[in-house]
Amino acid sequence: SAVISQKPSRDICQRGTSLTIQCQVDSQVTMMFWYRQQPGQSLTLIATANQGSEATYESGFVIDKFPISRPNLTFSTLTVSNMSPEDSSIYLCSVGLQGAKGEKLFFGSGTQLSVL
């Protein structure tokens, strides 16, 4: 298993500002994922972050808006840039670990972001 620490746990931000979310894992992992979950909705994948390479973004998400860093195998950051109220959501960091029967995802507790 993996223990994921994500911070901040919540924040209230002003329109036009940026927020950087940090994700720390207690073991080295190859792939880290960033998800967004809007109120009452399912999780939407923003991007996949591999150490040493550019993050891979899903359709509808761009690097200028959601820059990601992955400096080592235990840490990643997601920045939400030039925020608007539409960015109010929960942002979740996740890692995938390969087990004997398949890959399992482990999640941080999320960052609840409110943009005024």
Add this chain to the structure above:
Amino acid sequence: LAKTTQPISMDSYEGQEVNITCSHNNIATNDYITWYQQFPSQGPRFIIQGYKTKVTNEVASLFIPADRKSSTLSLPRVSLSDTAVYYCLVGDTGRRALTFGSGTRLQVQP
């Protein structure tokens, strides 16, 4: 990636067995089936994973028919604390992140 279809919501009472079925008609040969549970204000939590037939652990059972085009998560004797959203995911090991479907919102009543 295989698309999954689940009921949007289910209601149950304490002590009952709950079965949540997920359809994944275009599952690939290498795909595993994994179920996650999510409580409010928390990230999803792994429940159970399987490839075929039946898998059981301390919290749930997973039934997968021979054609693997569906799977059923079985929660025995649910309690109020089982009220959560349950997600069925299908994907291959080592591939890009698994895609979450809409999930099933289970409400357990006293």
